[in-house]
Amino acid sequence: MRDEAERAVETLLSHIGEDLKRPGLERTPRRFVGALEELTRGLREDPPEIVFFPVEKSGPVIVEDIRAVSLCEHHLLPIFLSISVAYLPGSEAPGLSKVIRLVKWAAARLIMQERFTEWLADILLEKLRARAVAVKVCGVHTCSYIRGVKEEHHLMITEARRGEIDVKLRCRRPVCT
Numbered sequence: 001m002r003d004e005a006e007r008a009v010e011t012l013l014s015h016i017g018e019d020l021k022r023p024g025l026e027r028t029p030r031r032f033v034g035a036l037e038e039l040t041r042g043l044r045e046d047p048p049e050i051v052f053f054p055v056e057k058s059g060p061v062i063v064e065d066i067r068a069v070s071l072c073e074h075h076l077l078p079i080f081l082s083i084s085v086a087y088l089p090g091s092e093a094p095g096l097s098k099v100i101r102l103v104k105w106a107a108a109r110l111i112m113q114e115r116f117t118e119w120l121a122d123i124l125l126e127k128l129r130a131r132a133v134a135v136k137v138c139g140v141h142t143c144s145y146i147r148g149v150k151e152e153h154h155l156m157i158t159e160a161r162r163g164e165i166d167v168k169l170r171c172r173r174p175v176c177t
């Protein structure tokens with residue numbers, strides 16, 4: 001299966017006019033398949049197990065600026081993301097590092113940002129056993145930099161909420177461009 005994937009990359013390289021015999025490309029198909037696997041590991045791995053701690057009563061918890069890289073499902077090009085989440089814990093609160101790992105797991109796949117944001121809100125509500133959640137996703141879509149739109153500093157911002165949660169999430173620029 002992996003061999004076939006590497007051969008498919010060779011086909012793509014030939015298609016764009018590359019010389020497969022030149023030394024610089026010797027390990028490129030293998031590296032590309034490896035990078036693609038890493039960028040989409042969320043498709044094959046189970047979501048991280050969440051550890052919970054009892055809490056008496058808690059206001060909103062905000063985790064800002066979780067960095068992740070997804071692939072756009074239309075062009076298979078990277079989307080650099082800064083994701084901020086807020087949640088109102090139930091009777092138990094999730095550990096911080098697990099929240100971050102869950103967001104990074106969710107992002108590791110092909111996405112359309114609008115749909116991804118809604119789905120992430122659902123996942124967080126369920127997996128964090130939260131009473132309410134808010135999600136803000138800020139994305140730099142490399143496909144829109146390369147194709148057509150030459151607006152150099154655009155950032156796509158999407159938000160989703162589940163339940164009542166009174167927070168204002170900020171947006172960070174995920175890469176310096």
Ligand SMILES: [Zn+2]
Nearest residue numbers: 072074075143
């Ligand atoms: Zn795209």
